[in-house]
Amino acid sequence: MAVIVFYEATPVDTFQLTNGLQGTDHYWEYVSGVITPENINPNAEVISVFVDSVVTQEIMKRMPKLKLIATRSSGVNHIDLDYAKQRNITVVNVPNFGENTVAEHTFALLLMLARKLPDTINSVKDGSYSPAQHIGIDLIGKTIGIIGMGKIGGFMASISKGFQMDVLAYDISPKPDLAEKLGFKYTDMVSLLERSDIVSLHIPLSPESYHLINPKTIQHMKRGVILLNTARGELVDNRALVRALASGHIAGAGLDTIEGEKFLKTSSIIGNLVEKAAAPESYLHTAEAMALLRMKNVVITPHSAYNTIKAISRINTCTTKNIIDFWYGNTPNKVNIPHSSGKLVIVRHGQSEWNALGKWTGTTDVSITSTGIQESIDIGKKIMNIPFDFAYISQQIRTKETLDAIKKGANQPDLNYEETASINERDYGIYTGMRKNDIKKIIGDKEYDLLRRSWDGPVEGGESLKDVYERAVPFYLRIILPRLLHGQNILVVAHGNSIRSLIKYIENISDADIGNLEMIQGCALSYEVNKDGRMKHKEVILMDTTEDNEP
Structure with missing residues (x-):
């Protein structure tokens, strides 16, 4: 006998699901609302939800006996499939109903x-x-x-x-x-x-x-x-x-x-x-x-094209059959849980000529040094076990030169790429080309730190980090994320500030805390993300030595 809880159950659902389970020795109960941490049954072995119930890791953790999630839908985006797989919780759906x-x-x-x-x-x-x-x-x-x-x-x-x-x-x-x-x-x-x-x-x-x-x-x-x-x-x-x-x-x-x-x-x-x-x-x-x-x-209409008596009946009939079959070891509608996403690997460009001189580069086109080339080749060797499907770089030449070196080190010479202004470096305005120490002398240490690390502090003739965020993150969500969610491995070669902008969103860092974040050269960040593009897993891939060469 299994303890089953149905969520988002309408009167029609209650009638049809009860008819489908009659004659079994299972115990079942109905909840009219969506599933929440407050309304779960800790003894539940089976839960059945509709698309508005978001079944998170937190919710599943509160049901230690949970064995089966039977969603009354074809889509499964509302379920944390990675955690379900980790817990060996089977997920079944209704593939065809309307x-x-x-x-x-x-x-x-x-x-x-x-x-x-x-x-x-x-x-x-x-x-x-x-x-x-x-x-x-x-x-x-x-x-x-x-x-x-x-x-x-x-x-x-x-x-x-x-x-x-x-x-x-x-x-x-x-x-x-x-x-x-x-x-x-x-x-x-x-x-x-x-x-x-x-x-x-x-x-x-x-x-x-x-x-x-x-x-x-x-x-x-x-x-x-x-x-x-x-x-x-x-x-x-x-x-x-x-x-x-x-x-x-x-x-x-x-x-x-x-x-x-x-x-x-x-x-x-x-x-x-x-x-x-x-x-x-x-x-x-x-x-x-x-x-x-x-x-x-x-x-x-509110995603209601399915909503007829017959279609709901087909959904509920399939759901009860899914539950009964599972208890007899038969799961024809088991969801094949893929890897959470492809890998997103983010690399900051190698040391540039102005990095070596301690200058703020911004959007100025400056090539990378021989040191930058070598460290990029070395990073390529570190990530050569990741077969990339596509790469994105900025419009600055130093990201293209870095990508070429990474491709060489990773032995992936045919990797296709696209240039985009969305991940260009921050425009430093009147400070572009100036040495860091000279800027400190002119405006003082406090103003320098504010200029370098504040979230939305204005820069005369240039951009704040917030400005960079507002162009980099939409590009990530519109262009990169769909590729990741379909299992593609994506390489991004960008700059300190465009990378900080991406990290802010991916890791959900507050405006106040983003000033403490630094993206050093000579390393790679590898992410797996959820459907919203937020971090599920992170790995920092370091070279033997790393150095911060640019603000």
Whole structure:
């Protein structure tokens, strides 16, 4: 007999789950709210949660008998899989439960936009309805472009054909038999965007699909297109979408998910404001979410495309079967827990010519010395057992020269890289090129320390550390983190201050404490991170000797 606790249990869940477990000798109880440290049952051997219950290491530690987590969802981002794996706690999910359900919801969003129903309904209620202001469009004869022709995409094609629409599709693995059966045509991505009156997204998130809808791809779309996204919020660049909606390039958007969707909730906004090292991007996501909520040509639903009686029944039936099967040693829906993330390795550039002279370099292009080359080769040897998938460097030549030396030492000569201004060194303004000791003599030790280490102290003609943080961290979250979460190993070669900015976010260091942090040369920091890009594990890889050569 197992002790089972169901969280986020609605009356429908309670009825269906009870029916599914009847006839077993298990004991079960229901909690209507999300799981918290305060409402756990320390004797629980099985817990079942939905997506709003965040199952952290702290929560699992309070349940020493826990053997199984049965999530009533396909996604598992709300569970600390690394700790579950460490504790040998099995995680099972519901892989398929609502392909037609999600497709129907997507089409409901389309119909609402095509006939301007939200604004029409509101105007009727407030007595301001005007037919001329609420003219819709017919769907018959329109072309819908479906990106991702899996099961949901297939149902979308079937429904669209029922409305006598022309259907185009893009998929990395075309299925000619399915196209013939359902009567749609495959095409390339650009052609689909250029020819479609409606674009509907039904693909998983990956480094390649992140911000698939962006300023460049929007330019390929017809003016007046309708965009539908019931897949993953991160497929769409929110700011690009808001601009296109405001200009009329995109006539309407139906969204069951958006990037940063947690900021649709007031509690998440408040939590972010009190965070020690909040991501600058989080404030932008909050603004984007509020803007999208208030636009008349946008319909947002709260990740509820699954929410029908039959789909919930399928979820709960699968969940009870998962629990019963587990007790008999059968786990067909066991989640294969991957490594938490790829490795993020951060290296400061090797000693530069101005480092050797004790000068503040900033954004000045200065090469590294022979000492800098050798120490970078040595660092490469230290990390040669990490097979890197990609590297990012700043626009300063010293990071490129350092990367070349690391590649040589690591015996990875073909490692591809990208330059970005986001991780450029801090601009020291009027102090650029001055020797440290000379600056101290001019402004005094106290002002020098404040200038060198303060969080937001102004620099005449230059940048504060806060300014660097506000360009480096969004780049990390938008570009680097998705690669890490898909298992890629990423090398970043940057500068003392851009690295301090990244560390501040990754290690959640407060504004007051960041002044005590130094990133020395001749070492590498290796991180594994969680889904928010925060540190889960850190390793400091040192050479035999290290030296601080630059502020």
